[in-house]
Amino acid sequence: MTDKIIELLKAQGVDAFEVTDKCTSAWEFYFIKHELDQNRVRDVEHIDVTVYRKLEDGKFLGSATQEISPTASEEEAKKIIADLYERAQYVKNPYYELNKKKVEGGGEKFDPAQMARDFIEAMQQIPETSGEDINSYEIFAESNTRRYVNSEGVDVTVSYPSSTVEVVVNARNDEHEIELYRMYTSGTCDKDNLVKEISKTLSFGKDRLVTVPTPALDKATVLFTTADAVEIFKWFAMKMHAAFKYRGYSDWEKGKAICENVEGDTFTIKAVKELPNSSYNAPVDSQGAEIRDMYILKENVSENFWGDAQFRYYLGVPDSFIASNFTAEGGSLSENELRCGNYLEPVEFSDFSVDPITGDIAGEIRLAYWHEGDKVTPVSGGSVSGTLSDLIKNVRLSKELKQYDTTLIPSAVKIENVTVTGA
Structure with missing residues (x-):
């Protein structure tokens, strides 16, 4: 059907177009404790079409997007394309061009049934007790193939695996019972890491039952050692996003330092083509641009903007892409060396967020460990807050790195002068 849609687009003389055809084969399982509740096999195809229309002698470019069913008739597809061309006149963006460079696709197809089987086997290896156990879990294992075609001659197909496990664990004593939720995303199943992470979550549940305010x-000094730290590094990456820069959300300039008078470690962040077992390892992005290893930030100096074709065109950044995998370099000290003095180590928030524009961090504490020398006390309640632009001058990063799906970051991030309110 994709080839027929492309033929119709050319025949109707639209000014430009993009077609994305994504096919997904998936196996899904839903367990209550370790008893299978239901499962299903899913084979789906989605074809998204974007039609572009030049306006006011090419000064502006309008666009409209809609999905066309792979089972649509030729007449139905024609009608949708005509409607898209009509609707495109109501969107007036400054003119820009689609990606033109032709690149090779690639990737590997995986068996979603085998992927799901690996996850089920891993879940059965979780060490449970009468006080801490698994309430329920859901497994989604996918093999994806995506073809992207545009009017500039780009026609590229990529394949990649993607999986998600959602887990609810319970912890209880004679007085209380709580539950903790986790979602893990990856390419295929990393059994050892999954068992390790869920076992750690069970221990967090146990400690949560005996917290003090x-x-x-x-x-105070705060040590981030869980997936919440990814949000901190996302802020750095988004400050170099072309759309953020064009819209005035970022004042960072290429070739200039992001802050002065640094007392801690500097930040070096790269967009990379591949990470082991990432849920998105592909040679091209969703708009057909070639993905490569590229510095975004190097020792606190802005290096390269990244993002979609529209805003890169506006900034005059032709040779970039929509990044999917990121790495951050470690610092000068080990995690053990960072674990000194008095500090708070939050490991469970009801919510943790970093405002992508202001850099304000905020998190309500469900479980943290208050370290006073050799004394460690589980605590709950209160919150952490601050503004990253003020805090990054005195941050320490561990030498060791830890991967969270598409992001590889230092395993410990130690930040001074974070505001910590009590319960």
Whole structure:
């Protein structure tokens, strides 16, 4: 059907177009404890079409997007394309061009049934007790193939695996019972890491039952050692996103330092083509641009903007792409060396967020460990807050790195002068 749609687009004389045809083969399983509740096999195809229309002698470019069913008739497809061309006149963006460079596709197809089987076997290896166990879990294992075609002659197909496991664990004692939720995404199943991470979550649940209120620490040192730290590094990456720069959300300039008078470690962040077992390892992005290893930030100096074709065109950045995998370099000290003095180590938030524009961090503490020398106390309640643009001057990063799906970052991030309110 994709070839027929392309033929119709050319025949109707639209000014430009993009067609994305994504096929997904998936196996899904839903367990209550370790008893299978239901499962299904899913084979789906989605074809998204974007039609572009030049307006006011090419000064502006309008666009409209809609999905066309792979089972649509030729007449139905013609009608949708004509409607898209009509609707495109109501969107007036400054003119830009689609990606033109022809690149090779690639990737590998995986058996989603085998992927799901690996996850089920891993879940059965989780060490449970009468006090901490698995409430339920869901497994989604996918093999994806995506073809992208545009009017500039780009026609590229990529394949990649993607999987998600959602887990709810319970912890209980004579007085209380709580539950913790986790979602893990990856390419295929990394059994050892999954067992390790869920076992750690079970221990967090056990400690959550015996917490005391978080003390009012005012300004304190905070050590981030869980997936929440990814949000911190996302802020750095988004400050170099072409759309953020064009819209005035970022004041970072290529070739200039992001802050002065740094007392801690500097930040070096790269967009990379591949990470082991990432849920998106592909040679091209969703708009057909070639993905490569590229510095975004190097020792606190802005290096390269990245993002979609529209905003890169506006900034005059032709040779870039929509990044999917990121790595951050470690610092000068090991995680053990960072674990010194008094510091708060939050491991469970009801929510943790970093505002992508202001850099304000905020998180309500469900479980943290208050370290006072050799004494460690589980605490709950209160919150952490601050603004990254103020805090990054005194941050320490561990030498060791840890991967969270599409992101590889230092395993520990130590930030001074974070505001910590008590319970």
